[in-house]
Amino acid sequence: MGATEEDGMQDNGKKGPGFFRVDDRVMAQNLGDEMVLLDTRSECYFQLNESAAAMWEACLTASDEDAVLAALQTVYPDAPLDHLRNDLQVFVDDLVDQGLAERVEVA
16 A cells, blocks of 8 residues: 555655654645645554644744744644643654654754
């Protein structure tokens, strides 16, 4: 089983410019408010809910963790910054634990 663009899955394209880098074997597909990730090596799918999908997108486009948090604050303006920071930490830790991403030290 492999995912192709014909299947609707797309290479994640962006690997993350700052503290977060997506493994090359991960493909992602946006499904409206949710997102699905496919680990092409293990052939496992991971479903991201709305908030996790927002974190994924922010991690791929922001230059560092502070920029990710700023992006998330625009999506969730009523959420306390400490909660967003904690949720982001848990999210990235989960991705790293699953082998889908790695943390990158920002110089």
